[in-house]
Amino acid sequence: MTLAIRRVEPGDVVAILDLIVALAVYEREPDAVRATEASLHATLFGPAAEVFAHVAEIDGRVEGVALWFRTYSTWTGRPSLYLEDLFVSEAARGTGAGKALLTALAQEAKRQDCARIDWAVLDWNDTAKTFYSHIGAKRSAGWEPWRLEGEALDRLAGEG
Template sequence: MSLVIRRAEPRDVADMLRLIVALAVYEREPDAVMATEESLAETLFGPNAQVFAHVAELDGRAEGIALWFQTYSTWTGRPSLYLEDLFVSEALRGTGAGRALFQALAREAKARDCARIDWAVLDWNDTAKAFYTHIGARKGEGWEPWRIEGAALKALASD
């Protein structure tokens, strides 16, 4: 088994979409993915790309993904790295691929002078929470995730 962790490249778009769909299935939202190969190529590799990814490659095939972007913390006065999605296929679970993806993100955060890495986890995903605790992460307290989308977002924008 040859495991490689690297920055995603345009040639990875089809595998990345496959992993995003697999993540949606795992998270019990199989019909939620609206991303396409074209939208991923544009947002990750287009001229104004502000979203990035690392892949875990097993014997030449992407079997894990960490998709992230940079945010900013006014409290620290420094950027933060926000991990949007982390997913490792069954083939790689238990091999250290998840930890290796996080190590790559930690190096990225350090290179960008980020104060922290933030992400969210579903409340029922005890396996993920145990993994995050194991690598030294802690659950945030006091903040609730909020979102505006769809018709509400459209209505707000048109006011």
């Protein structure tokens, strides 16, 4: 088995969308994906791309993805990376692909002088929480995720 981690390339979009759909199924939201090949291509490779990804290839096949973007911490006065999604196909779990993706992301964060990497984990995903604890990550106690979307977003923007 050959495991390689690299930055995403335009030819990876189909595989990434497949992984996103598999992630949605895993997270019990099989009908939630609205992303398309075109929207992913525009987001990742458009002229003002602000979303990035690394992929895990096993024997030349994309089997995992870490999709991320930069944020900023006013407390540290430095940028941060936000890991939107980390997913490894079921067939590739246990190969080290997840840890290798996070290692590549940590190296990217250091190259960009980021103070930290943040992400969210579903409260029922004990497997992920155990994995993240094992690599030294800690839960951000006291913080709750919040979201504005759909009709509420439209109303606030004056469109509804």
